Amino acid sequence: MANLFCDFRFLLLIAAVVFIYIQVESENHCTGQMRLLIDQISMQQGQIVAFEDERKRHFEERLQMKTLLQDLERKGLQQLTDKTQVPVAAVVIMACNRADYLDKTIKSVLKYQTPVASKYPVFVSQDGSNPDVKKKALSFDRLAYMQHLDYGEVETERPGELIAYYKIARHYKWALDQLFYIHKFSRVIILEDDMEIAPDFFSYFEAAAMLLDKDKTIMAVSSWNDNGQKQFVHDPYLLYRSDFFPGLGWMLTKSIWDELSPKWPKAYWDDWLRLKENHKGRQFIRPEVCRTYNFGEHGSSMGQFFKQYLEPIKLNDVQIDWMSMDLGYLMEDKYVKHFADAVKKAKPVYGNDAVMKAFNVAGDVRIEYRDQSDFEHIARQFGIFEEWKDGIPRTAYKGVVVFRHQTRRRIFLVGPDSLKRLGI
Template structure:
């Protein structure tokens, strides 16, 4: 706007100079030729001619002076406008990613919220919405104590869900699924990307940095359908302690702190299940061959032993998950290696170029070299035997092992990378 105003002034000055120039030319044209002999006239005529010549000379000098001033103004204007363009480039706005905290009757939601608020870089870019089911008064008081720092939502329908008689003991799972559907419908009215966090999760210092950096991948790669902060086999002693920057693709839906886009919710919502929504997500009909991104070292830690699952897996696995403590500047890293066309080829080459070893070699510490190594399994049963013996999670969901990518599960044991892999030529999972 300032440059435009300067242009108006400049053009006005130019018109003034042109008028002066025309006036000088007019006066000179009215004078007799200096080279011809004038017929003597009376003294009055001589005085008039002399005065006109004097004025014309003055105007001509003034015109030259103003022309110099005009050139200086033009130089200053060009420099100032160029400087403004250099200092204020047109940059795309930072994306807004809402954080949806699913709460019920845990007053320890404070631990979750405190860490989210402590680590988020911007309240505008990462608005926190707490959706509280159950109507638990003490938990509601805790959430309200944060004032305008968070948005507190409460669904109206808190009644029991009508369930088949044989599912009476699973009433809690039906309520959770209903709550997820309601809360996601509310949030996606205003936001295009959402990170879902349960009220019993603590987040890492680079939790927000991780999701901000992976959002462009999720938006641009149709073979991805989520980004998760969780590694199911991320216990201390099973991850590379120096691998805080390592990210993977996985065919297994991890959950426990995960990001999805509005487009995916619009796809899932019409057939959202009445219960067991996370296992439903893992079925081939929903996954459709798509993968999630997950870290080597988890960016969330669960502290909720008590819940509808009655602590399933918590005592043996979940309480020992290692939470990342180093801040990784993911937004400054090149993450294009996670795109499917690049990742699939390089991952398969690394796995199947690795020397094959036996389970006995691993057990007896007979591995030579720094790895990686490949431990081949031939069936679900043989995988379960290996996983059980090594101490990692051994269950399958719709035929996919936890953290698996194209049938391969990667772990870090005693300082070496081990790929537990199916035979070469693997094509698809067996959901039976």
């Protein structure tokens, strides 16, 4: 009987152990299920938050479009464009958070745009929601307002990069898509919110538009000369072709934008345009004397080069009727010979002291450089831009950089294969 009782207790003990094991396993399973459920709930909550953010973004965009349409209806696009007059180009001023700069730029543009308003409807495109910028833009009746609201995260490709350059690239693509594809303009002139324009700015671009239509080897037309400082320019009537994209007040066509828009870069759009793979051997028209002046010491580039290169820029002050000028020499088939003749007539100067010798020559001077390092050394002595991009110096045409040197005399810095490329 005692043995039977012991066996019974042993069985109870085993049953208890099994029961406890089952309970523990059950609790572990429940805990695992609970954790899985919590994870699923957290994931769903994240999706709900993302959905709410997306919904908010779409709501803001719809509100933005509604505001834009109301603004256009209020002012009437007929005030910006004449139904009997096909616009030469829309003018867009790219803005963000500098209301005082924007005010100065708008006033400069409208000062010269008023007599040709039907040819050049003006838009302000604001990136972001700075209330002072929006208020300033809407205070002018003779322009239309657009607002780019972008809540997407910005992921830089390299550590330490400024997010601003990525936001700027997004804004440019959005604004140009709007003007070319929504408003159906055939050409757009892009200005920034820290620019003043010259008296003949619009006449210059009207004549240049005809060049763009005739010569498909011209990718864009710019109002800027990187070496346009007072000591390096003289002739306000002279225009050049360049393999280097100048930017800073430039015009492009819809056909060029059709090509660029699908592959537009995440950042540094201007340097991207300077890559050979993008301009594909096409060139840019630029003036000797700038038709825009950049007063923006404070901005995304934090005043880089402002004192040395931007502040001394000469803004043209001569009123020129460009439509009466013969610009045929800028067509590709004529320009190579036109430019080569000027280079050929320049007096060659050689040696390590070539820069010093150039001071003693009365007429145009030609100095050859061996490579990029040699070019930078010579450019530094004159004080012009030393920078290259993808093998091309700033302002260069077939490797030749030309500028005045404190007089009417021109200095031609000629690359190692430039004469061959010019047929000299």
